[in-house]
Amino acid sequence: MKKRTEKELVEHFWSKVRKINGKCWKWRGSHFETGYPMFHVDRIPIQATRFMLKIINGEMPRMALHKCDKRWCINPDHLYDGSQKDNMRDRMERGVYYNRHTGHKRAKLKGWRFAEFKARVLKGEPPFRIGKEYGIHGATACKIAKKLFSNQSQQEE
Numbered sequence: 133m134k135k136r137t138e139k140e141l142v143e144h145f146w147s148k149v150r151k152i153n154g155k156c157w158k159w160r161g162s163h164f165e166t167g168y169p170m171f172h173v174d175r176i177p178i179q180a181t182r183f184m185l186k187i188i189n190g191e192m193p194r195m196a197l198h199k200c201d202k203r204w205c206i207n208p209d210h211l212y213d214g215s216q217k218d219n220m221r222d223r224m225e226r227g228v229y230y231n232r233h234t235g236h237k238r239a240k241l242k243g244w245r246f247a248e249f250k251a252r253v254l255k256g257e258p259p260f261r262i263g264k265e266y267g268i269h270g271a272t273a274c275k276i277a278k279k280l281f282s283n284q285s286q287q288e289e
């Protein structure tokens with residue numbers, strides 16, 4: 133499959149957005165299990181809300197948060213860059229994460245972050261590289277990935 137140009141990608145993105153003046157906008161594409169809209173960039177599924185903020189702000193936030201409580205909403209007026217908050221939480225979770233005795237091994241990969249990680253790993257991206265983006269140690273990312281693969285093959289059997 134040919135890679136889309138940035139312009140084509142953005143056009144494709146907008147074709148999936150259903151705008152309603154002053155209301156929550158619906159995403160016509162697919163969704164993560166968590167209910168967040170999904171958009172593929174270079175065949176990698178990401179949260180469509182993040183891509184929306186990228187179009188609006190010129191930069192892809194690590195996390196897009198909603199002002200409204202609708203996970204599926206893609207209206208940029210209802211979204212904000214949650215990276216700052218996310219960074220702070222990351223640090224806190226990392227503290228928990230490296231504590232081997234708490235058992236909170238996957239604290240950092242909850243919800244959509246985990247869904248995204250999983251989807252990318254199963255698509256064959258190197259786990260240590262994805263792990264980096266999520267602030268996870270390479271060896272840990274590989275361990276989680278291995279578990280994902282073994283779960284996956286169990287399901288297929």
Ligand SMILES: [Zn+2]
Nearest residue numbers: 156200205210
């Ligand atoms: Zn909304």
